[in-house]
Amino acid sequence: MTPIASIAPRIVPDWLLPQERKTQEALPAEAFWETLRLFQAIDDLVRTHAEADWDGYGSPPLSPRAAETAKQLVAALPDGLPFPEPCPEPGGGIGLDWYVSPGMICSVSCAEDGSCTYAALMGEDAASGSFTFRRDEAFPDGLARYIREVSRHA
Numbered sequence: 001m002t003p004i005a006s007i008a009p010r011i012v013p014d015w016l017l018p019q020e021r022k023t024q025e026a027l028p029a030e031a032f033w034e035t036l037r038l039f040q041a042i043d044d045l046v047r048t049h050a051e052a053d054w055d056g057y058g059s060p061p062l063s064p065r066a067a068e069t070a071k072q073l074v075a076a077l078p079d080g081l082p083f084p085e086p087c088p089e090p091g092g093g094i095g096l097d098w099y100v101s102p103g104m105i106c107s108v109s110c111a112e113d114g115s116c117t118y119a120a121l122m123g124e125d126a127a128s129g130s131f132t133f134r135r136d137e138a139f140p141d142g143l144a145r146y147i148r149e150v151s152r153h154a
Contacts (some may be wrong), residue, residue: 120146
């Protein structure tokens with residue numbers, strides 16, 4: 001495996017990599033490239049949803065600041081958690097979805113102000129909440145548990 005410290009500075013901004021990943025000897029190549037793929041997909045969403053009313057219902061353009069919050073959250077994903085699929089949110093935010101089936105989904109909405117809301121449906125159980133995510137913070141433990149629960153049914 002290639003040490004992430006030797007590759008990452010050339011490809012992604014330093015602040016997008018959590019501190020523990022900067023000092024880690026190596027990050028599995030698959031996780032590294034999947035993280036970069038997600039960063040690109042989030043940037044593509046912002047570019048392709050840059051006009052007001054992109055959804056035909058009066059939604060504002062996607063917020064570059066919400067995109068940065070989504071990237072920071074992706075960069076903080078604990079090892080072993082699956083990667084989400086990004087999606088546009090009607091209010092100008094960026095969504096991150098872990099979808100298995102209609103009854104097994106966890107969805108996080110990242111807003112322009114750095115706030116995030118989530119909802120998880122896990123069969124008969126459901127959970128929701130909100131948090132403000134800041135650069136270099138650890139991924140929220142409760143949210144990680146919900147993602148693991150949804151993903152184990154994949």
